[in-house]
Amino acid sequence: MAAIQPSPSSNDLQPPYTRTTPLSWVLQNLFNNWYNTVFTLFFGVILSYAAYRGLRFFFVTARWEIVETNLTNLMVGQFPRNELERVWAALFLLGGSGGFIAGQAKQLSTQDPTSPPPSPGREQILDFVRRAWPFTILVLFLLRLSRSTTIMLLILALVALTGAGRLIGARIPGASPKRITIFALATACATLLLLLFNGPPSQEWGGLLLTVFLSTVSILASFPLGILLALGRRSSLPAIRFVCVGYIEVIRGVPLITLLLLSTILKLFLPPNSFDPNDITRAAVVLALFTAAYVAEIMRGGFQAIPQGQIEAAQALGLVPIQTIRLIGLPQAIRKVVPALVGQFISLLKDTSLVSIIGLSDILKVSRSFTSQDDFVGKGLTAETLAAACLVYWALCFTMSKESKRLEERLGVGER
Amino acid sequence: MTSSSGTHPPPWRNVRVLRAGGQTFFLLTVGTLIWFFLSNLSQNLSDQNLPTGWDYLEQPTNFRISGAEDFRPTQPVWKALLIGLKNTALVSFAGIVLASVLGLFLGMGRLSNNWLIRKAVGFYTETIRNIPLLVLIIFLYFAIVLRLPNIKEPFILFDTVVVSQRGIWLPWTEGDAIFWGAVLLAATAAGITALWRTKRSEQTGIPHHRVLYGAGAFVFLTIAGYFLMGSPVSLTLPEHSGRHVDGGIKVLSEYLALLLGLTLYTASHIGEIIRGSIQAVPKGQSEAANTLALSAFHRMRFVVLPQAARIMLPLLTNQYLNLVKNSSLAVAIGYMEITQITRLVMNQGNPGVPNIALLMLFYLVFSLCISALTNVLNQRLQYVGH
Incomplete structure (x- = not known):
């Protein structure tokens, strides 16, 4: 158990120094009462078995040849x-x-x-x-x-x-x-x-390249639109407010897949014999329009968190509304919502996997196509290919979410 | 400022005129844009001789629906869409219940003082939340469910559960449906009993024991009803023979993979919400409860959880809405819910625009109804006063 050492001989009292030995740590954190002992033993066995199976799959039984052969495909698809x-x-x-x-x-x-x-x-x-x-x-x-x-x-x-x-x-x-x-x-x-x-033409793009490209382009395009929608939702003009609220609620109320299905017949809404957008453009447009509604809600939160005094001070200084938003509102709002925006970017990166349903060769579609190659067909290697795709998504998203948490602490969101 | 108009500014500086003008201009722009797209649509439809209108709803469907054996391809499209709605409801309801239960355990596990459980739940949450749900569902279906034993030699658990690639058969009841109506009545009676006990406790101050009374009433009424109606229902166990399984209830493999995926994914989010809302209750509240010598259970039940619930409620409904919307990912594995059926209907050469409009309308009406309900609930749960 924890041993308490005598305090140093100096006059100011130090807090008692508790030394943790490995044994006392285990006793305190794993076996401190009867039900925790039961839990530790029970879950310990299950988790060790799961970890054993998982690690054995990853290092021993998995036949990674299928990913090895197709590594370039996984990264860039059919890019020349x-x-x-x-x-x-x-x-x-x-x-x-x-x-x-x-x-x-x-x-x-x-x-x-x-x-x-x-x-x-x-x-x-x-x-x-x-x-x-x-x-x-x-x-x-x-x-x-x-x-x-x-x-x-x-x-x-x-x-x-x-x-x-x-x-x-x-x-x-x-x-x-x-x-x-x-x-x-x-x-x-x-x-x-x-x-x-x-x-190279866009239909040759694929794999991780396409996934990252789609999510980056969509978040960049959705950002200005999202800010405009957020401002519109907070506007004092009822007509503008009504249209913006309608757009945001409709987009947030339907699943992304229905919008992607709609994008497959997008050509019907464009003038006859005008330009015909390719698959990637259509998907990027839909993803950007979809994300804009979510960015708008995030930005609205940021604007709402600005103290009213800031806006009043700007008005007292004689700034016109556009200057108030540009110089006073936006910088403070963006600072507040950066972590939430990173979260939205992560969720967009995950959502791009849906474009495989409408036929784009993103990382998910590409990895699923490996098992139908002549060398690997019928060998039951689905788990390996999907595990590789999972690993790519997990590494990207997890790194970003850690960074966003760190940023949140740095910016002191919720503390100022 | 030597304006001759006195108190009235000129129209180009009059705020009321400017506001009205700005809004009119904005509405005109939006209206023109919508008119532009719609006129293109009608032009394109007539140019390419594409079918329009809602007549397709009465046409024969022309495809089978797995899991709905009594549905014939000659039956009209609207019936297929209704089956899709039913399947969406089936998977969403089961998903919401299972995800809530699992999420509750995950949230409590992350707050546990047992290091192993805390770390394991943390690992689970961070892994599942950082993988797209679609990849998870596809992984569960193609790499796990489809690798289960063949139907010829299934895996049989305790003689009651048959597990195979084609699905899982569970014990089920068969018999008179009226009995379930009686069970519903018993549940209502139990609810009334519990309400009565609460009211009585408030009036007289004696302990209410409402759970005990309610459960007792339910069990007693159900058993009494069962014998009064002369054993109306019985249990059937699945029996495997050759390539067939008779009796029990079949859970489709697509349903299983989708349900598992939705549950695991949503539970990881619900767990975080529960943890976050419990941690968001000010620490002083717990300390005050300790000072009053409440037990750990009473502290949780009467002090922390009621306050955490206020924070939790809007976030949880958001997750439930997400789960219903995410059930549309079934298109990747072919479970016949509303989105997949709409897609198949569109592939039969039926018009795309009304099909997708109907689909979006369904999700939209559902989301808006739930949001409205949450708002009402939220207002009733908030602190009164101030």
């Missing part, structure tokens, strides 16, 4: 193999500027006097591991399957570039939220240009 440099270039661009942005953001937060002092190097590495372990597992899993030295070197170079970007970002002075936003937008545009300009 002679154009893969585009994807790598885009990754390097994202890695470098992502690191740069992280460095600049770090600078911003150290300017903030309330932030904790910088921690030593070893702790930073530990912190990184704590934050990014799910994603690291995914990368290691994929590297293990690819067995290619070139890819490993490329990934190492990518990691090095990201680190370098972060160092440079932390050194270049004068970081500001505005500069970071402009830089991020420029990176996004450059990446899109790199992938789309004179590139």
